[in-house]
Amino acid sequence: MVTHALGRYPVYIEPGVLGRLESLSEEHLGRGHITMIADGAVHDLLQAGRLARPRWEGDAVTFPAGEGSKNRKEWARITDLLLERGVGRDGGIIALGGGVAGDLAGFVAATYLRGIPFIQVPTSLLAMVDASVGGKTGVDTRHGKNLVGAFHHPAAVVADPRVLLTLPERDYRGGLAEAVKHGLIADAEYFGWMEREAGALLRRDTEALTHLARRSVEIKAEVVSADERETGRRAILNAGHTVAHALEQATAFELSHGEAVSLGLVAECALAEAMGVAAAGTRGRVSSLLERFGLPVRLAKRVEEAALLSAMARDKKNRRARIRFALPSAIGCMSAEAGWTHAAEEVAIRSALATIS
Numbered sequence: 001m002v003t004h005a006l007g008r009y010p011v012y013i014e015p016g017v018l019g020r021l022e023s024l025s026e027e028h029l030g031r032g033h034i035t036m037i038a039d040g041a042v043h044d045l046l047q048a049g050r051l052a053r054p055r056w057e058g059d060a061v062t063f064p065a066g067e068g069s070k071n072r073k074e075w076a077r078i079t080d081l082l083l084e085r086g087v088g089r090d091g092g093i094i095a096l097g098g099g100v101a102g103d104l105a106g107f108v109a110a111t112y113l114r115g116i117p118f119i120q121v122p123t124s125l126l127a128m129v130d131a132s133v134g135g136k137t138g139v140d141t142r143h144g145k146n147l148v149g150a151f152h153h154p155a156a157v158v159a160d161p162r163v164l165l166t167l168p169e170r171d172y173r174g175g176l177a178e179a180v181k182h183g184l185i186a187d188a189e190y191f192g193w194m195e196r197e198a199g200a201l202l203r204r205d206t207e208a209l210t211h212l213a214r215r216s217v218e219i220k221a222e223v224v225s226a227d228e229r230e231t232g233r234r235a236i237l238n239a240g241h242t243v244a245h246a247l248e249q250a251t252a253f254e255l256s257h258g259e260a261v262s263l264g265l266v267a268e269c270a271l272a273e274a275m276g277v278a279a280a281g282t283r284g285r286v287s288s289l290l291e292r293f294g295l296p297v298r299l300a301k302r303v304e305e306a307a308l309l310s311a312m313a314r315d316k317k318n319r320r321a322r323i324r325f326a327l328p329s330a331i332g333c334m335s336a337e338a339g340w341t342h343a344a345e346e347v348a349i350r351s352a353l354a355t356i357s
C-alpha cells in the first residue's frame, strides 16, 4: 500500500516491501550510480540476512551506529567517498537505518552536487513514524543538535514493519512514545486503538505495526504538509517535547529521546489540565497508555527544577521571555488558541513538573 504523504512522494509501508528495494530504487532514483548510506549495525544485519530480504549487492557506505556519527565530519567523509567514486548528478542515495541514517544520508543527498534524490529506508520505529517524513535533514554540532541542515524531501519512503523485530527494546518503546503523541494530538480513535492493541504492539505483531506506522505517518504528513516551514500548526508535533528536550539536556542525555517524550507528555498534559486547557482525565489516559508500553511516567532520579526551567527558557517557541507549550484540549485534539502555543506561568510549570518527579 502506498500512503501518499504530502501528495508528493510515495510512502510504502508494507510487510515485505524491503524485498522490492532494487525495483523501487530504479523507479524512484533512476538507473544512475546508486549508493546505500547505512548505519553500520543495521547494514551488518542486512548482509547477514536478518532484515527480511536478501543482502544488498550494490554500492554501500557505512558509518558507526549512533548519534555520534551525525556530524559534519561524517558528512564530509561520505561526500568525499561519493566524489571519489565519481557519482554524478544522475546518482541516487538509499538511506538505511534509524533517524541518524535518515538525517545524515539525507543531508549528504541534499548537498551533493547541490542535491541528488534519495530514498528513506527507516529501520527504527522512531524513524518509521517520525524522522523519515517531513523533509528535515541535517547534522549536530558542538553547539547543539540539528543545527546545520537542509529541507530535502525523499523521492520515496520504503518502510517494512518486519525489520523492527531486531530493534533493541529501548529503541522500540521510544518509538511508541511518538505514536502516543500522534494519537493525542490528532486522532482519538487511533489513541483508543493503541489502548486496545497494546498487547499486540508489545509483541511487535506485524499487522498491528503496519497500522501503527501508517496512521502515524499519515498524521505527521498531514500536519507537516499544511505547514511546511513551521509557522503555526506544525507546533503541535512538539507536544511533550518542550519538557522532553529540557529533560534530555538536564540529564545529559541519560534518558533516551522516547523516555523523555513520555515524561514530557505526562507533564504537559498535567499543565494543560491545570491551566484549564485540557479536559480532566487527559493526563490519566496518556499516562496509563505510556506505562502500558513500558515507558517512564515518573523520573527515576531527582532532576533539578531550575535546570529544567532554564533549558525550557531557551526553547525556540518562546516569545517575549515566556515559556510556551503546545497543549492538548482533549485526547485527539490540540488547543488552537493563541496560535497553537500557550504561555505558561512558572508556578504552573513547576507544579506540572512535580507530577513526574
Ligand SMILES: NC(=O)c1ccc[n+]([C@@H]2O[C@H](COP(=O)([O-])OP(=O)(O)OC[C@H]3O[C@@H](n4cnc5c(N)ncnc54)[C@H](O)[C@@H]3O)[C@@H](O)[C@H]2O)c1
Residues within 6 Å of the ligand: 039, 041, 042, 045, 065, 066, 067, 070, 097, 098, 099, 100, 101, 103, 123, 124, 125, 126, 127, 130, 131, 132, 133, 134, 135, 136, 137, 145, 146, 163, 164, 165, 166, 167, 168, 171
Ligand atoms: N528529521 C526529522 O524530522 C527527525 C525527527 C525525529 C528524530 N530525528 C533524529 O533521529 C535520530 C534518532 O533516531 P533513532 O532513534 O532511530 O536513532 P538511531 O538512528 O541511532 O537508531 C537507534 C539504534 O537502533 C539501531 N537500529 C536501527 N534499526 C535497527 C533494526 N531494525 N534492528 C536493530 N537495530 C536497529 C541503530 O543501530 C541504533 O543503534 C536523532 O538524531 C534525531 O535528531 C529526526
Ligand SMILES: [Zn+2]
Residues within 6 Å of the ligand: 178, 241, 257, 261
Ligand atoms: Zn520526538
